[in-house]
Each structure stands twice: as structure tokens, then as C-alpha cells.
Amino acid sequence: MFKHILLCTHSTEGAQKAEAFVFDRLEKDPALRVSVLTVLDEDWRGMTGDDWLNSSKSHATFLDHVETQVTEEIQEEWDRIRAAYPAGARAEFYQQIGNIAETIARAAGALGCDLIVIGPWQKSKGLLDNSRSKGLRDRIKNKDLHPLLPCPLMIIP
Amino acid sequence: MPRIKDNMPVIIMGVFLLVYGLIVNTGVLLPAMKYLHTHKSMDLQVMMSFILGGLALVGALINSAKEPGNSVFDRFFLQPLGGVIMILLMAMAIRWYLEPMVKIMSASLQPVLGFKLYKVLNLNYVVLGILAGVVLTNSYGIPKFAEAGVKCARFVLKMGVIMLGARYSFAELAKLGVYSVWLIGFFVLGTVFLVLWLGNLFKQPKSMTGVLSAGMGVCGVSATVAVAPVVKAKSTEMAYTIGTILSFGIICMFVFPTIGKLAGMNAVQFGAWAGTGILNSAQVAAAALAFNAVDIKTLKVAEIFNITRVLFLPVIVLVLATWFGKETGQKLSFKSVVIDKFPLFILGFLILFGMSSAGLFSPPGHYKGKYIDVSYNDRTQVTPEEWEVLNKAMAAGEFKGLTAEQMAAVNDLIHQRQIAGNYQDRNDKTKFDQVGRARMTELEGILAAAKAKTVSISAEVKSAIKHAVKQVHKKSKTVVTLTDFMIWFFAFGLIGLGMQITKKSITQAGGWPIVMGVISGTTKATLSFFVVLWLVKDVVLH
Numbered sequence: 001m002f003k004h005i006l007l008c009t010h011s012t013e014g015a016q017k018a019e020a021f022v023f024d025r026l027e028k029d030p031a032l033r034v035s036v037l038t039v040l041d042e043d044w045r046g047m048t049g050d051d052w053l054n055s056s057k058s059h060a061t062f063l064d065h066v067e068t069q070v071t072e073e074i075q076e077e078w079d080r081i082r083a084a085y086p087a088g089a090r091a092e093f094y095q096q097i098g099n100i101a102e103t104i105a106r107a108a109g110a111l112g113c114d115l116i117v118i119g120p121w122q123k124s125k126g127l128l129d130n131s132r133s134k135g136l137r138d139r140i141k142n143k144d145l146h147p148l149l150p151c152p153l154m155i156i157p
Numbered sequence: 158m159p160r161i162k163d164n165m166p167v168i169i170m171g172v173f174l175l176v177y178g179l180i181v182n183t184g185v186l187l188p189a190m191k192y193l194h195t196h197k198s199m200d201l202q203v204m205m206s207f208i209l210g211g212l213a214l215v216g217a218l219i220n221s222a223k224e225p226g227n228s229v230f231d232r233f234f235l236q237p238l239g240g241v242i243m244i245l246l247m248a249m250a251i252r253w254y255l256e257p258m259v260k261i262m263s264a265s266l267q268p269v270l271g272f273k274l275y276k277v278l279n280l281n282y283v284v285l286g287i288l289a290g291v292v293l294t295n296s297y298g299i300p301k302f303a304e305a306g307v308k309c310a311r312f313v314l315k316m317g318v319i320m321l322g323a324r325y326s327f328a329e330l331a332k333l334g335v336y337s338v339w340l341i342g343f344f345v346l347g348t349v350f351l352v353l354w355l356g357n358l359f360k361q362p363k364s365m366t367g368v369l370s371a372g373m374g375v376c377g378v379s380a381t382v383a384v385a386p387v388v389k390a391k392s393t394e395m396a397y398t399i400g401t402i403l404s405f406g407i408i409c410m411f412v413f414p415t416i417g418k419l420a421g422m423n424a425v426q427f428g429a430w431a432g433t434g435i436l437n438s439a440q441v442a443a444a445a446l447a448f449n450a451v452d453i454k455t456l457k458v459a460e461i462f463n464i465t466r467v468l469f470l471p472v473i474v475l476v477l478a479t480w481f482g483k484e485t486g487q488k489l490s491f492k493s494v495v496i497d498k499f500p501l502f503i504l505g506f507l508i509l510f511g512m513s514s515a516g517l518f519s520p521p522g523h524y525k526g527k528y529i530d531v532s533y534n535d536r537t538q539v540t541p542e543e544w545e546v547l548n549k550a551m552a553a554g555e556f557k558g559l560t561a562e563q564m565a566a567v568n569d570l571i572h573q574r575q576i577a578g579n580y581q582d583r584n585d586k587t588k589f590d591q592v593g594r595a596r597m598t599e600l601e602g603i604l605a606a607a608k609a610k611t612v613s614i615s616a617e618v619k620s621a622i623k624h625a626v627k628q629v630h631k632k633s634k635t636v637v638t639l640t641d642f643m644i645w646f647f648a649f650g651l652i653g654l655g656m657q658i659t660k661k662s663i664t665q666a667g668g669w670p671i672v673m674g675v676i677s678g679t680t681k682a683t684l685s686f687f688v689v690l691w692l693v694k695d696v697v698l699h
Contacts, residue, residue, distance in 0.1 A: 043661050047396065049403045050439040050654035052311040053379040053467050053500055061497075065386035066395065073392055 004033040006113035007091075008104050011038075011077040014119030018156040022117050023085035034091040035111050036081065038074045039103045040067065071095065101140055105148035116153045164217040166302050167239045170246055171213030178206030193257035202253060205245075213242045240299075240306015241649075247289055248282075248648045255289075256282040279414040279447035286648055287410070287443055290655020299656055310653020314439070315502040317646035321460055322509030323518055323639050324453065330510065333458060336693060337465040340433050340685070345469050348374035348681050349476075355673045365394040367477045369670050372402045373677045375473050376466045377437030383474055383498050388481040393668075400665030401674040403658060406437035409682065414448040420690070424454035430689040431455075432462020434682040439654045442647060453640065456647070464503055471498040518635040530631040531577050531593030537628045538575040543621035547571050550618045558612040559603060566599035570622070576600065576629045593629070600626055 007022045009015040026034050044066050048059055074095050082088040094111075096103050108116050121139060145153070161168075180186060182203045190196040216238040225231065263275040274280070293299070299307050325333075349370040356366025367388035371380035378399055385395050413435060417427040431444045445459035475491075512518065530537065539547070548571055550556065556567055570576060576597045578589030600622050606612040607619055614622075 043659065046657065046659045047399050047662050047665075048382050048657070049378040049399055049662055050406075050437060050657045051377075051379040051382050052314045052650065052654060053376060053438050053470070054382050055497070055501065057497055058383050061386050062382040065390075066392065069390070069395075070392050 002115040003031070004035065004111065004113045004115075006104070006108045006111060006116045007034055007036045008116065008118045009036060009038060009077070009081075011080075012119065012122065014122045014156075016119070018117050018119040019081060019085070021156045023081075023087050023091075026087040026090060027085075034087075035107075035113060036078065036091050036093045037104065037107050038077070038093075038095050039100050040070050040074070040095060040097040041100060042098050044070070067097075101145040101148060104140075104145065105150060109150040114151050116149065116151060118153070118155055120155055120157045161221040163302065164221045164239075166300065167213050167217040167220070167242060170239075170242050171210045171217060174206045174210030174213060174242075174246065178203050178210060181206065190253075193254065193261070195253045195257055198253060202249070205249060209242055209245055213238065237306040237309045240303035240653075241309060243300070243303045243306065244310070244649050244652050245645075247293075247652055248286060248645065251285050251289060251652075252282045252648070255285055256280070259285065276418075277415060278411060279418075281447060281450045283443055283446035283450055283648060283651055284410065286652040287655035290652045291658050294656040294658070295660045307653050307656050310650045310656070313646050314442070314650030314654065315505075317643050317650055318460055318464070319502055319505035319509055320639050320643040320646065321453070321457065322506040323513040323636060324457060324643075325461075325510055325513075327514060329457070330461070333461040334465070336429060337432065337462045340429065340688065340692070341462060341465040341469060344433050344681055344685055345374050345466065345473065348677050349473060351677050351680065352673055353480075355676060359669055359673065361669050361673075362391075362394070363481060364388045364390045365398070365670070366673075367481055368394055369398045369401075369673060371470075371473055371477060372398050373436060373674055373681070375470050376463070377402045377406055377440075379438055379467075380470055380473065383470060384477055387474055387478045394670070396662075396665040397668045397670040398674075400663055400667065401670045402436050403663050404666045404671075405674060405678050406435060406440040407658070407663070409435045409437075410440045410444050410447065413444045413682075416686070417448055420686075422690070424449055425458050426689050426693050428455040428458025429462060429693045430686055432459040432466070433685040433689065436678060438463050438466065439651065443651050446647060446651075453644070464506065467500045467503065470500070471496075474498050513636075518633060518639065528631055528633070529594060529597065529629050531575075531590060531597070531629050533575070533577060533583070537577075539570070539621055539625045539628065543624055544571065544574055546617045546621050550615065555614060555618065558606075560599075562595075563599045563603050566596040567603070567622075569596055570600065570625055576625055597626055597629060 005022055005025070007018060009019055022034055026032050045063065047066070048054075048062065051059075054062075078093050081091075094107060096107060098106075104116060104118075107113075118140070181190075181199060187196060187199070190199060195202075216235055220235050220238070225236070259275050259280050263273045263280075267273050278284070352370035352373050353366050355361075356363070356369070368381055368385050368390040371384035372378065374380070381395065381398050381402060384390075390398075413431050414427070417430065422430065427448045428445055431441050431448070435441045435444055441459050441463050442456065445455040449455040538544075547567070551567065551571055556564060559567070566576075573580070576593055578592035578596075582589045582592065603612065603614070604619065604622060604626070607614050
């Protein structure tokens with residue numbers, strides 16, 4: 001039915017459910033194309049908070065470090081996916097910077113995907129819970145994502 | 158005008174400001190201004206509205222007519238203009254409308270609550286400005302036309318600190334410098350090592366404890382931003398640390414001034430405590446202005462402590478880089494660790510301090526722009542009502558227990574309606590001035606005696622004498638103008654920085670950083686409170 005799936009993952013428990021679902025389909029359907037998208041949240045730019053003492057050079061160094069660091073972490077997650085699912089070798093992996101909802105919609109359109117698959121919305125873990133995921137805690141808002149969708153969206157519960 | 162639609166918000170603001178300026182100028186709003194106690198700023202309101210409105214319209218029209226460029230004029234005027242006008246408009250609205258209304262509402266709620274809400278929460282224009290910035294960025298978001306202007310906040314705040322340099326004397330700077338170096342040195346190093354020890358205790362990664370120790374120990378998010386690349390912090394570690402520091406800092410901004418007032422701290426003590434105990438440097442300035450926004454004594458102290466902390470930053474970065482480098486074997490150059498981290502704006506602060514000390518902003522003999530002028534002048538006199546109070550008190554024999562010199566000074570004040578020398582000596586300026594100053598000293602002695610309850614005078618008489626003394630203290634126009642600009646720079650900078658505090662960054666707080674952050678931050682705030690109360694007693698600021 002679907003020819004090209006865009007799997008959006010940032011490696012949380014919910015996203016891993018989406019990974020399992022998509023790679024299971026890929027295993028069964030040799031004609032299926034899968035593109036894996038991980039978005040580097042543009043809101044990292046705002047993570048310098050109300051710092052005013054540093055020079056613009058220090059800010060740029062920090063943001064470069066963030067990009068390098070998050071890219072490394074994304075690569076580790078992709079390696080995990082490839083190791084966990086034999087069909088992962090057939091998938092194409094993309095990393096893009098931007099607003100999460102806008103980037104997902106734009107990437108799906110640009111890659112010609114006919115289905116977007118994401119994990120379920122998850123409740124935030126407690127303040128003192130140390131098992132939280134990497135990167136920024138963020139939730140895609142349906143009201144932001146839905147009007148932008150170029151193709152159907154599937155959420156794996 | 159192909160881009161007029163993009164510049165419409167700036168045009169609307171410009172028109173609004175011009176119309177507002179015209180309305181204020183007609184005096185229609187005077188009753189409302191009197192109700193809000195802002196009528197004294199009427200001329201300033203008109204002037205600022207016309208200037209900003211004019212600049213907004215001119216800038217918006219140029220932006221609409223020409224292609225966006227990359228010239229100095231584009232980067233430093235045309236691009237940031239929208240944001241700059243928006244923040245200044247917010248600052249004006251907060252200073253002249255929101256803050257007075259909050260005060261009035263707090264006063265009317267006092268019978269119900271039992272306290273004045275604005276005093277307990279220190280809801281002056283600075284705190285309200287930061288809150289307005291935080292609310293805007295987390296609700297509607299920063300409008301596209303204002304993004305470049307909002308980024309100016311950091312630069313503007315640095316300009317405010319540079320201007321503050323003109324308000325210190327050598328003695329003040331030396332005294333405060335000694336205190337700040339010792340206190341900051343002790344608490345910065347102490348907190349850094351406490352966090353490193355906690356990290357070891359809780360078996361946390363070195364990159365995390367490194368980035369957290371700098372943030373908690375030196376100057377909050379600024380230190381985190383400076384140290385993160387050096388200790389190769391992971392994304393989660395940076396996010397949790399920044400979230401923790403921002404959350405803790407915002408709580409401190411409200412809690413510190415309230416505790417300071419409850420504990421009866423003076424301006425110097427509070428400035429020293431805020432400068433030592435609050436993590437984030439922007440919130441140090443905010444708390445200092447929240448504690449006392451009328452004069453800048455608290456800000457003067459807090460900023461010296463802030464500057465000292467910033468000077469410690471390259472040192473701490475070097476320490477952490479060495480400590481982390483030993484583990485990982487990475488080599489870092491002295492330039493990338495220390496030279497690049499040196500805050501250049503402090504040189505500007507020192508240059509202005511030097512210029513001010515050399516007497517460039519006020520005539521020789523003035524003390525930080527303040528000087529005593531006992532010459533005959535309508536503006537130096539007490540008011541007719543005050544003269545009446547003094548006259549009646551003298552007739553009723555209220556002045557008991559004064560020395561002969563003090564009594565003579567009061568008599569002369571009633572006789573001349575101002576503090577002055579003898580009329581017959583008016584052509585001998587030196588003699589006239591000496592006698593006038595001696596009388597002023599005697600009147601100040603009466604006020605001191607009344608405070609010590611060794612003489613008994615009514616509150617009205619005390620107020621009249623106080624005003625008479627105040628009237629002969631003139632200020633250098635240059636220094637007053639510099640100070641006025643500086644206060645607006647701080648207001649602008651802090652509103653802009655409020656807009657950088659996003660809900661997303663605050664909600665990152667958590668995990669081990671919040672456990673270690675709360676332990677170290679609370680320890681630092683509590684210990685520094687007692688140390689400041691114990692140590693800082695004898696600094697007098699002018």
C-alpha cells in the first residue's frame with residue numbers, strides 16, 4: 001500500500017516502538033523504502049538562556065559544540081538501529097536542523113514519502129528521574145503538525 | 158515600497174508613539190498621570206515618544222524602500238530597529254503604566270491580604286519587565302520583525318555596566334573590590350569544588366560535574382556556555398544544567414530581595430549577597446534593581462561582584478580544562494581557554510571609571526558628579542510650606558537640646574529660606590561657601606541627633622531640614638544624564654534577556670544536576686548570606 005515511509009525518531013521509548021513497527025514492515029516488504037529522520041531541534045539556539053557575559057565567539061563555539069555533540073549522539077542511535085534491525089541497512093538516514101513539526105513535514109514532501117510514522121505522545125518523566133532521554137524534551141503539538149502534513153501520519157502506540 | 162507589509166508592525170509602533178507623544182503634550186492625560194504619580198516624567202514621555210516614533214517611521218520607510226543589505230547601517234540600525242522599538246515601548250509602558258497600577262492595586266488589596274503585594278514580590282519595573290519578556294516569548298513568541306533587536310539586549314546590558322563605571326570613586330572601587338575578590342574567590346572556588354565532590358559522591362560523569370560546577374560556582378548559564386565545549390559536555394548534561402540554573406535563578410530573583418528586606422539588609426549588604434549568592438549574572442542585576450530601583454547603590458555593589466565573577470571565569474575554565482584534559486588527554490591552547498573568554502566590556506567599564514575619576518564628567522571638586530552649592534538660587538530654597546513648618550516650630554520653642562551652632566543654623570535657614578553663607582559676604586565666594594557648608598553640617602548634625610533620639614523634633618520639621626540639605630546638593634548634568642541612560646539600558650537589557658528565557662529551557666531542569674544544583678546553590682546562598690551580614694558593615698556609598 002505505502003511505498004516510501006518516513007520514520008521520525010529521536011530514540012525515546014515511544015520512538016523505538018515506531019522503529020520496531022517500521023522495520024518489521026520493511027523486513028516483510030522488499031519493495032518498501034524507508035527514510036529515517038532525526039531532527040536537531042532548532043531550540044538549542046535558545047539554550048544559552050539569559051547569558052549576556054560571553055562574547056558572540058563563545059556563543060558560536062557553544063552552538064558548534066552542541067551541533068557536533070548532538071550529531072555524534074544521533075550517529076550512535078543510528079548505529080543502534082542498524083544493529084537492532086537487519087533491514088536497517090536498507091534504510092536511508094537523514095539529520096536536519098529546524099522546528100520539529102515543520103522539518104518533518106518539509107522532509108516528507110522533499111523525499112516524496114507517502115506515510116509518516118512517529119511514536120506516541122509520552123508523559124514527561126519526573127523531575128528527579130535520571131533515565132530521561134537525550135537531547136531536549138519536546139512534544140510535537142498536533143495543531144502545529146497536522147496542517148503541514150503532505151501525506152498520512154501514523155502514530156504507533 | 159515592496160516590503161511595506163513586512164515593516165507594518167514598526168510603522169504602527171512609530172505612529173502610536175507619535176500620537177501618544179502628541180496626546181501627552183496637550184496635557185489631556187495629566188489627571189491620569191497624577192493618579193499614577195508619573196506626571197513628573199511628562200517631559201521625558203513626550204521626548205522619548207517623539208524621538209522613538211520618528212526613528213521607527215524613518216527606519217521602517219527606509220527598510221520598505223531598499224533591499225536588505227549587510228552594511229554597518231543595516232546591521233546596527235535598520236535590522237535591529239523593530240526589536241529595539243518594541244522593547245523600549247514595553248519598557249515605557251511598564252515604567253509609566255504597569256508598575257504604578259501594580260502599586261495602586263497592591264495598596265487597595267492590602268486590607269484583604271494584610272501586606273503590599275508589590276513590596277513582598279518586589280514588583281518594580283525591572284522585575285515586571287523581565288516577567289513581560291518571559292511571558293511574551295513563551296506565549297506569542299518573539300515576533301519575526303523583532304528578532305534582531307532582541308539580540309541587542311546582551312550588548313545593551315554591557316553598555317549599561319560600562320556606563321556604571323562613571324559612578325564609582327577610587328575609594329568605593331577599592332573597598333568593594335577587596336570584599337568582592339575575597340567573597341567571590343571563596344564562594345566560586347568553594348562551590349566549584351563542592352559540585353565536583355558531589356559529582357564524585359553520586360558517581361556522575363566528569364563532563365557533567367565540570368559543566369555544572371562552573372554554572373553553579375561562577376556565573377550561571379554564561380559559565381555553562383563557556384565551559385561546555387571545553388569539558389565536552391553531552392547534550393543531556395548541558396540541557397539539564399542550563400534548565401536547573403535558569404529555574405534556580407528565577408526563584409532567586411524573587412526570593413533574594415524579599416529575604417534581604419526582611420533581614421533589614423542595607424544596599425551594600427544586599428548587593429554583596431546578591432552578587433555572591435545568585436547564580437546567573439543577569440538575575441544579579443535584576444535582583445539588585447528589584448531590591449532598590451530608586452537609587453543605584455545596590456546595583457553598584459552587585460555589579461562589582463558580577464564583574465569579579467566574570468573575571469574568575471577564565472581562571473575556572475582553565476582549571477576545569479586542565480582537570481578534564483588530564484582525563485582525556487586533549488590539549489587546549491591558553492588562547493582558546495583564557496584569552497577568548499576574557500570579557501572585553503570590563504575594559505570599557507574601567508575606561509569610563511578612569512574618565513570619571515579624571516573629572517571629565519563633572520567639574521573639579523565634585524564628588525562623583527555631586528557637589529554642594531549654597532549660592533542664592535530659587536531652586537535651592539525650601540518650599541513655602543516647609544518654611545512655615547520651621548517658623549512655627551521655632552515660635553513654639555520646639556527646638557530643644559540643640560547646640561548654639563545648631564540653633565544658629567536653624568535660625569539662618571528660617572531667615573534665608575535656604576542653606577547659605579552670610580548675605581554681606583556674598584561677594585567673597587570662599588567665605589560665603591565656608592559658612593554655608595558649616596551650617597549644612599550643623600543641620601545634618603540635628604538630623605543625626607534626631608535619629609539617635611538625643612533631640613526630639615517633629616517629623617515635619619525633620620522633613621523640612623532634610624529637604625533643605627538635599628536642595629544644596631547639586632548634581633552634574635552629565636552624570637545625571639549618564640545615570641538616566643544607564644537605567645534605561647538596564648531596563649532594556651533585562652526585558653530583552655527575559656525574552657531569552659524559554660519554557661523549553663526551564664523545563665530541561667532535572668536529573669542529577671537538579672539534585673546537585675539545589676544542594677550547592679542553597680548552600681552557597683545561605684552561607685554567603687551570613688558571611689555578608691558578618692563581614693560587610695562599613696562600606697559607605699555616595
